[in-house]
Amino acid sequence: MLREWVLYLTAPAPLAFRRLGYVRESVSLYSRSRRCHTAWRPHLEATRAAIREAMAGLSRRRTVVVLGSGLLDDIPLATLAESFAQVRLVDAVHLWPARRAAGRYRNVERVARDLGGSAALLLRGETDLHDAVTPLCSGPDVDLVISANLLSQVPILPLDWYDERGWPEPPDLGRRLVSAHLDALGQTKARVCLVTDTVEIELDREDRETDRLDLMHGVALPPPDRCWDWDLAPFGESSADRRLVHRVQAYTDWHRALRRQASQGPGKEKAVSRDGDGF
Ligand SMILES: C[S@@+](CC[C@H](N)C(=O)[O-])C[C@H]1O[C@@H](n2cnc3c(N)ncnc32)[C@H](O)[C@@H]1O
Structure with a gap:
């Protein structure tokens, strides 16, 4: 607990991000990831493997941009730093442990x-989302963009912001945030590796599904290259007799997935979860 407080109080983050809850969320992620270390390991390893696979066929390795780098738990940082001339880690918050890890490499910034571009909408009542992703990823030297377990998180704090205040949320905000991120990735010239959890499933002790939440807010994704379950909250983590599993989809080349989807023709695409079944 003391460590969490120290991390919270000493996190170097813009005041606006603190107000919006990003520092609090980052510390909470830090604690949960340490508590659930064993349960999360397969998911973290699968994410790192997808990133390595995305790197494999690249002819040039100048700059790699990691969106949602956060705690760096699912990022093969040493491999990226050795393979690329420049590594750009982007997140609302990098706590001290991640800052120290990044500081070991001269080519890591x-x-x-x-990255959701909603800060001005929440704090100043603006109506449009700001595209923060394109300027970070569109440099001529960017050869790989990695969106690392970020997408499902982007709507959470903006939606909480309205919920906590009892204010009506702007229509379709969750869907707009998810779509905006995917649009920005789609416009990037570099190869894009996208890893995201798409569905939350609540299970009881008999392994019966008791609830299900679409983390993509209705946005359908093309069939993934890989998918797996992330044991997000084992029994005892958020409830004694319920556990939470997140279905994760990984795209080692997002542009290729979009091309494949387009070649199937309209109406054939559908949301896909594990084993390719729509939800
Ligand atoms: C599930 S974590 C994954 C983090 C990271 N890949 C890791 O291994 O620890 C989601 C990350 O998204 C970041 N995030 C959520 N919303 C964000 C936003 N609007 N802008 C920037 N980062 C955001 C959080 O700070 C957090 O680090």
Whole structure:
């Protein structure tokens, strides 16, 4: 607990990000990831494997941009730093452990950004989302963009912001945030590796499904290259007799997935979870 407080109080983050809850969330992620270390290991390893696979066929390795780098738990940082001339880590918050890890490499830079582009909408009542992703990823030297377990998280704090205040949320905000991130990735010239959890499933002790939540807010994704279950909250973590599993989809080349989807023709695409079944 003391460690969490120290991390919270000493996190170097813009005041706006603190107000919006990103520091609190990052510390909470830090604690949960340490508590659930064993349960999360397969998911973290699968994410790192997808990133390595995405790197494999690249002819040039100048700059790699990691969106949602956060704690760096699912990022093969040493491999990226050895393979690319420049590594750009982007997240609303990098706590001290991640800053120390990044600081070991001279070619690794950290960038603090609201990647959902909703800060001005929440704090100043603006109506449009700001595209923070394109300027970070569109440089001529960017050869790989990695969106690392970020996408499902982007709507959470903006939606909480309205919920906690009892304010009506702007229509379709969750869907707009998810779509905006995917659109920005789609416009990137570099190869894009996208890893995201798409569905939350609540299970009881008999392994019966008791609830299900679409983390993509209705946005359908093309069939993934890989999918797996992330044992997000084993029994005892958020409830004694319920556990939470997240279905994760990984795209080692997002542009290829979009091309495949387009070649199937309209109406054939559908949301896909594990084993390719729609939800
Ligand atoms: C599930 S974590 C994954 C983090 C990271 N890949 C890791 O291994 O620890 C999601 C990350 O998304 C970041 N995040 C959520 N919303 C964000 C936003 N609007 N802008 C920037 N980062 C955001 C959080 O700070 C967190 O680090």
